[in-house]
Amino acid sequence: MYKRILVAIDGSRGARRALDEAVKIASATGATVQALYVVQHPARLVDISTGFAEEQIRQSAEADVATEALDEAKNLFAQAGVSGTTRAADSSGEEVAAVIHRIAAEDEVDLVVLGTRGLSGVKRLLIGSVAESYLRMADRPVMLVREEEPKSA
Numbered sequence: 068m069y070k071r072i073l074v075a076i077d078g079s080r081g082a083r084r085a086l087d088e089a090v091k092i093a094s095a096t097g098a099t100v101q102a103l104y105v106v107q108h109p110a111r112l113v114d115i116s117t118g119f120a121e122e123q124i125r126q127s128a129e130a131d132v133a134t135e136a137l138d139e140a141k142n143l144f145a146q147a148g149v150s151g152t153t154r155a156a157d158s159s160g161e162e163v164a165a166v167i168h169r170i171a172a173e174d175e176v177d178l179v180v181l182g183t184r185g186l187s188g189v190k191r192l193l194i195g196s197v198a199e200s201y202l203r204m205a206d207r208p209v210m211l212v213r214e215e216e217p218k219s220a
Contacts, residue, residue, distance in 0.1 A: 073176040075167050075197070076102050078136040081182025082162075082212030085136045086140055088212050089180040093149045098177070100151040101139035103170060105163045129150045164200035171207060180210045 074089040076082040086102060093100045106129060137153040144151030158166050171179050183198040198211055 068096045069177040070092075070182060071174060071176040072094075072098050072100045072178045073162075073167070073171050073174065074085040074100060074102050074140075075182075076104050076136045076140060077182075078104075078132045079182060079184075079214065081184055081212065082136070083139070084214060085180045085182035085210075086143060087213040088210065089194055090143055090147045090149050090151075090206065092178070092180075092210075093151070094147055098150075100140075100144065100149060101174060102137060102151065103167065104136050104153075104155045105158050105166045106130070106133055107158045119206070123211065136157075140167045162200060163197045164204065167197070167201055168186070168204050168206075178210060179205065180207045180212065182214060183211050184214045 069092060071088045072093055073087050074082075076086055089100050089102075092098060119163075133155050139152050139157060140151065143149075154170070156166050156170060161169075167179065167181075179201070181201060182196045183196065202209060
């Protein structure tokens with residue numbers, strides 16, 4: 068069964084549901100969970116005379132979201148009595164999915180758990196999907212957890 072589970076978190080509802088599922092699996096199997104937050108620094112053209120402070124505020128806000136999400140994971144591990152660690156990784160211009168793939172390989176995880184919004188059509192095309200990108204390169208089992216339960220017909 069699974070011994071090492073990697074769950075990507077980003078502060079969203081979908082990521083929280085993925086974290087919950089990873090903890091349930093770890094609780095049932097005795098696995099350890101690593102919660103990973105990939106910090107992105109999108110390239111932006113910044114006018115130094117007007118935009119430097121705004122860029123610092125954006126970076127600070129991203130760090131706050133990362134800290135909050137990782138703290139939430141630590142608390143959940145403690146509440147569930149599950150062995151878990153947290154990690155933040157800088158994307159350094161790499162795609163988020165590629166960072167997840169690299170860290171999953173480095174840490175030899177048995178399962179990667181990702182949240183997804185379940186978008187389709189034009190919305191998926193415009194917004195993109197880390198989960199879909201990761202699936203295209205996955206070399207180990209992956210569990211996708213939808214942000215919300217699918218609506219029944």
